[in-house]
Each structure stands twice: as C-alpha cells, then as structure tokens.
Amino acid sequence: MIDLFLYNWQVREEWFVWCKSLPEEELHAERTGGMGSLFQNLVHMIDCELLWMNYLAKEPVTYEPREMISTLEEIIVYSDFTRDITQRTLSAWSDGIENKSIQITSRNGKVHSFTYEKVISHLITHEIHHIGQLSVWSREIGRKPVSSDLIVRDYE
Template sequence: MLDMFRYNWQVRQDWFEWCRDLPEEELTKERTGGMGSILATLFHVANGEQIWVNQMQGTTVLMKEGVSSLDETVEFTNMTRPVTEHFLQSWNEETASQTLTKKRRDGSDYVFSYEKILKHLIAHEIHHIGQLSIWAREIGRKPVSSDLIFRDY
C-alpha cells in the first residue's frame, strides 16, 4: 500500500511543478468534471486523503473547505502527507481488517475495512490524475507522465 501512495505522491508533486508555469486563471478556470478546476481537484485529492486517514486513526479531521493558491495546496499536502505516511508505516494485517463505520443518509451504516479505504484512496487519486491529464491536453500542454512502470518510488 505504501508504495502506491508514494507513487501517487510523486505524481502529485510532478503536477504541482507542472502547474507552476500556468497562469492563475488556468489553475482556477471552471472545467467540466473533477472538482471543477485544476487547483480544486489537486486540493480535493489531498483533502480526501487526510479526511479518511484521520478518521481511521481517530484523530481530528482538518475542516478545510478549499484553497486559494497553488502554494497553499502544496503546503496543505506537505502538512498532511507525513500523517498518512506514518499511518501506513505501521500497517499490518490487523490494521487492514479494522473497520470504519459511516452513517448513510437513511440512518443505516456503511462499514468499510481500512484496507478497502486505502484502496479507494489510491484509485481516487489515479482517477483524478486522469482528469488532470485531459485538462492539460485541452489547454495544449503535455500532461505529467503517470506511467508507473518507469517511476522509482
């Protein structure tokens, strides 16, 4: 699991660097899909990770609605990533089988294993990487390579 998170973090960092050359208007421009903009989608991925990990750890979820700049998104990622990494470094079979219960709107419960939540987080970020890649091509720029086979993580 940790390897896949490290892969996603590496790709996310590459997207941050890719974004440094974009005008602010392109970062925040309303787009179809994702969370509506490049910046909001990058923040959404990091925020979703911290929400789920903090819930699994029983620690305080950071209630942050959004960010206003790329630097703020990078700072937020740099602040939350060590928490996730520490959680994953202590990962074992017992942790994998623990569960988190969430309420549905109708009052019944969803019960998710920690392993399933982590798999969801991995897939969630990869999904949004695909959206960012489409948006990159729409503005005439080459997207970040997300080719796992050629990355060292």
C-alpha cells in the same frame, strides 16, 4: 500499499510543478467534470486523503487553514501536511489491521462498513482517477500532461 501512495505523491508533486507554469486564470478556469478546475481537483484529492486517514487514525486531525487555501503554494503546504499524517497513520499499522472495519454514516443517514484495506484501496484509486482528469484538462489547453506511467517510475 505504501508504494502506491509514494507513486501518487510523486505524481502529485510533478503536477504541482506543472501547475506553476500555468497562468493563474488557467489554474482556476472552469472545466467540465471532476471538481470543476485544476485548482479544486488538487484540493479535493488532498481533502479526501486527510478525511479517510482521519477515519483510520486513532487521533484525527484538522487542517485549520483549509478554508483559506487560495494559492498553489497553499495547496502544496496542505499536501505536505496531509502526507505526513498519512505516513504516520500507515507506519503505525500492525499485522491484520487491514481486516479491521470502520463504520461511516453517510449524509442520508445510512451506515456503511468498510475494511481498512478497502479504504486504502479507495484512496489510492481515487487519486489516480483525479490525476486522469488533470491529464485530460492539460491536453484540452494544449499542454503535455505529467506522465503517470508507474512502470518506469522510481518511487521507492
């Protein structure tokens, strides 16, 4: 489980480096799908990680400057903050906790029950999904995407 978080964080870091080579307008340019831009996709990936970690954590946290994120460097700081929370949350897990359930009330008032294991699986695949969107958009602007090839990565 933690291996796939390490993989996702490594790929995310490489996307940050990749994005640094872009003109600012490309980072914010409106795109089809995803969250609408490279910038917003990156923020969304981190937002979701923190949101779900907060559901699993004993003491949820907020990222106060979240609403003021306007630069890639601010996204990177937010990512580092969230990664720290995720690492602390996952390191505090005990045997059998993956079967524990949480209840989430959706916007329409429906209550959903998810195991911790399902939440973690969702978080991992959610980021991979959005990494794919970044890859498609990079090709659309004529740039080579970050490789997301897990098999050749050393992320442990």
